[in-house]
Amino acid sequence: MERCRIALAEKGLPYEPLEQDLSNKGELLLRANPVHGKVPVLLHGGRPICESLVILHYLDEAFPEVAPAQLPSDPRARVHARFWADFADRKVFECGTRLWKLKDGEARARGEMVEALRALDAELGDKPYLAGEAFGFADLAVVE
C-alpha cells in the first residue's frame, strides 16, 4: 500500500521494498503476517508489523525524532485526523476493493464510493489537508 511508502518517504527513512506475488504467497509473507496473509508488512529489526494504519502509527512512534509527525500535537486535531483516517479506511478502501473484485456488488459499491468521496470533499472544503496544518495521518489514509 502506498500509504506506507509515502510515510517512509516523508520521514526520509530508507527501506528495501520486497515485492510479493499475491496469487502465490511466499513463505516470508505468510510467516510475517499469519493472521491476514496480506501486504503491506513492515519488517523492522526482523520483526513484522502488519496493517497499513498500524504501520503508520508505528513509524511515528518508533521515529518520533524524524519529522514530519503524521498527527497534529493538539489532541482535538488528533482525533479529527484519526476519525477521517478511519473513515477513509472503512469507506474508500473497503468499497474500492469491492468495486475491484465484485461484479454483483458493483452498482451499490459505486454509489457508496461516490458518497464517501463527497463526504471527504465536503470535509476538505478549502483546507489544504484533511486534519491539521500539514499533510498527515488522515491524508495518508486516503491514499490507501
Ligand SMILES: N[C@@H](CCC(=O)N[C@@H](CS)C(=O)NCC(=O)O)C(=O)O
Ligand atoms: N487492512 C489492510 C488491507 C491490506 C490489503 O487488503 N492488502 C491487499 C493488497 S492491496 C492484499 O494483500 N491482498 C491479498 C489477499 O487479500 O489475499 C491494510 O490496511 O494493511
